[in-house]
Amino acid sequence: MSGETERLIGRLAAAAEPVRRLRPPLLRAALWLTSVAALLSVAILLFADLHVFAVRAASRKLDIELAGTLLTGILAVIAAFELSLPDRSRAWALLPLPTLALWILASGYSCWRHWLAYGPDGWVIGESANCFRFIIGVSVPLAVSLIVLLRRARPLAPVRVAAMGGLGVAAIAAFALQFFHPFDVTFMDLGVHAAAVTIVVAAVAGAERAAERRRERAR
Amino acid sequence: MxxxxxxxxxxxxxxxxxxxxxxxxxxxxxxxxxxxxxxxxxxxxxxxxxxxxxxxxxxxxxxxxxxxxxxxxxxxxxxxxxxxxxEVFDDTAYETFADPGANRSLEVSAATEGLGEAIAGLTPPQREAIELLKLKELSLAEASSLSGKSIAALKVNVHRAIKALRQRLNGGER
Structure with a gap:
């Protein structure tokens, strides 16, 4: 062993304060998801028009779409917590993909129906701008709290972890949106939702990459 | 752990x-x-x-x-x-300094290179005279006994050699 390595080990050992072990990732994900669920439930009960939602929820298609969105959110958050640890498989990143596909297919089907009904006249921004603001507005505070928790693991691949967390947060925001959305998803909507989700994922991952670069330069 | x-x-x-x-x-x-x-x-x-x-x-x-x-x-x-x-690797970059005096050794070595070539291009008697009298800095008597040539012949060859070198190094300007 070289003398330098030897000295480094001595220094590290001398600086070894007791540390608090992280709790299991599944438990940490569950705690975060539970608090978010509680917050969103209160917001939905207070502000959403549940009567309209009940009518719409009668359709099997919306149920599939809702399930796809919610499951994508939950699974992506779990995957992010797993990926933040050094010894977990990278395959965790695949976890939310099937439900993501389900979500895209279900809303794609809505769009197609909307196209059949309205044709090209359906291409209006209209309410979609509000959806966009809603997804971004809900995502930002959720993303901040999630990233703070994920960073406690000092992930070795922070950008991947942040992108996964961003997907989870955006999916949860899109799920909550359905309660404030008095109509089926149009193709304009789908584009807007996809753009909002992409922006959230890219922003969270980009911020994390910038932070990583800063840390690297500081070293 | x-x-x-x-x-x-x-x-x-x-x-x-x-x-x-x-x-x-x-x-x-x-x-x-x-x-x-x-x-x-x-x-x-x-x-x-x-x-x-x-x-x-x-x-x-x-x-x-x-x-x-x-x-x-x-x-x-x-x-x-x-x-x-x-980053690019450029070995002269390490030897180029803002202070001109600090670069002298580099310039001198470049100039010597040219001089060496010029000397190599002289006739053999001229080259011998330059090497003995100017590079080794021997006296005329020492150079004469070492080369077996007369002092007058050495003087003439050195004079011609210097003229030839001056021409060669200045690109034939003078």
């Missing part, structure tokens, strides 16, 4: 010492030079120190260590490639 997480410094030091050969084996395939391997191992040790709270004592430690070592090793390779892509 469990004891180290609870703050047992002796156990931690023992652990770090014991894992160094394992870390070295993990990073060796990616780096060739021994001092590079040592550098990577040190980076890995620093990272292990920083993330030691993420180790779950219920799980085996080797995959945890190996994952950190591989990841840091790749990070360092990338960082090195990035640095290499932004």
């Amino acid at each position: 469990e004891a180290a997480q609870d703050g047992d410094r002796a156990a931690y030091e023992r652990l770090l010492r014991d894992i160094v050969p394992f870390l070295r084996a993990v990073v060796r395939p990616q780096h060739s030079a021994p001092d590079r391997i040592e550098e990577v191992v040190q980076e890995v040790l620093l990272t292990i120190h920083r993330v030691r709270h993420t180790y779950d004592p219920a799980r085996p430690i080797r995959p945890w260590l190996a994952a950190i070592a591989r990841r840091r090793s790749i990070d360092l390779l990338r960082r090195r490639a990035r640095t290499a892509a932004h």
Whole structure:
């Protein structure tokens, strides 16, 4: 062993304060998801028009779409917590993909129906701008709290972890949106939702990459 | 590791010492030079120190260590490639200074190179005269006895040689 390595080990050992072990990732994900669920439930009960939602929820298609969105959110958050640890498989990143596909297919089907009904006249921004603001507005505070928790693991691949967390947060925001959305998803909507989700994922991952670069330069 | 997480410094030091050969084996395939391997191992040790709270004592430690070592090793390779892509190697750059005096040795050696070529192009008697009288700085008498030529002949050859060199070095201006 070289003398330098030897000295480094001595220094590290001398600086070894007791540390608090992280709790299991599944438990940490569950705690975060539970608090978010509680917050969103209160917001939905207070502000959403549940009567309209009940009518719409009668359709099997919306149920599939809702399930796809919610499951994508939950699974992506779990995957992010797993990926933040050094010894977990990278395959965790695949976890939310099937439900993501389900979500895209279900809303794609809505769009197609909307196209059949309205044709090209359906291409209006209209309410979609509000959806966009809603997804971004809900995502930002959720993303901040999630990233703070994920960073406690000092992930070795922070950008991947942040992108996964961003997907989870955006999916949860899109799920909550359905309660404030008095109509089926149009193709304009789908584009807007996809753009909002992409922006959230890219922003969270980009911020994390910038932070990583800063840390690297500081070293 | 469990004891180290609870703050047992002796156990931690023992652990770090014991894992160094394992870390070295993990990073060796990616780096060739021994001092590079040592550098990577040190980076890995620093990272292990920083993330030691993420180790779950219920799980085996080797995959945890190996994952950190591989990841840091790749990070360092990338960082090195990035640095290499932004830097050029130019050996004269190291010898060019803002102070003109500091560059003299470089300029002198460049000038001597030209002079050497010019001397090589002289006739043999002229070259011999220049080498003995000017480069070795012998006296006329010494040069005469060494070369077996008369002092007058040496004087003439040196004079002609200097004229020829001056012409050659100034590109035939004078």
